[in-house]
Every structure is written in structure tokens, then in C-alpha cells.
Amino acid sequence: MKKTTKAIVVSALSIVSISGLAACGSDTESADTTVAANSTAPATPEITVTGQWARQSPMATDMGAAYMTINSNVDDELVGAMVDTSVAEMTQVHETIMGEGDSMKMQEVKKIDVIAGTPTELKAGGYHVMLMKLVKPLELGTEISVTLKFAKAGDVVVTVPILEEAP
């Protein structure tokens, strides 16, 4: 009986060390990721979004931005975003980049890579979901529904609260 117990302990340890190696290799060579992906059955793409919020929009602007942290169990791509036309007429995925001198500017991005197991942050000064031509101001204490479009996971609908500052 004791021998059996030991054998189980040893195999459990070897599993830990193998997964440890895979984790080290995954951010160096993409070949390692491919090996890891092939060694198990393909996982169903699953997206988890946390910390989502959109800034209360001042009356003077017709633009707003939504921020969040995206987690995925497989490598995926955020390829677009949508809100209902009762909220904003146009929605784009943007990144904020440094312009000339200290100026900041924003540009649309075709996609954001979402790496399995690595949180992808959409935050002020970086990536964000841009709400353009707001139909009405984003009012503190209300919520909007944002549809995120992923290459593999498809549409993911997120309820986004309107806040003054990041939660």
C-alpha cells in the first residue's frame, strides 16, 4: 500500500515539473506553444472579461471609451466591438499612441492579440473600445452593453457600468 502511495506522489511531481517547463517555454518560442496545443484536445475558446467600465461622458463631448481586462483560455484576437445604435452610432477598437512631442493620439486597430493565460488590458492611455457619436451622454450609475468580437470565441457581450474612475 505504501509503495502505491509513493508512486502517486512521484507522478504528481512529474506533472508539476512538466507544466512548469511548458510555461517557461511558451513565451520564448512559438514552436513550444504549438507542441503544447497538440498534446491535448483543442479547448473550446472561452473569454472572461473583468474590471470593465466606461467613463462618464461630459455633456460637451459625443465620444466615450470603455476599458476592461480580457482573459482567454486559447490564443485569440479581438477583431471588433459594437454597441447598440441607441448608445453610439459608431464603435471602434483604438489604441492611444504618442504623437509629436508630448501629444497623444488615437488610432483604430484591426485587431488586438489575446494570448492564452495572459490578461490583455484595455485601459486609459492604451487600447480601448471607442464609442463615437454618442446618442446621449454616458450617465453615471447606468450600464451599457458592449459586444466584443473575437476571431475564435465569436461575440462576447459584456455589461459595462458607467463610472467616474477605474474600478
Ligand SMILES: [Cu+2]
Ligand atoms: Cu479612441
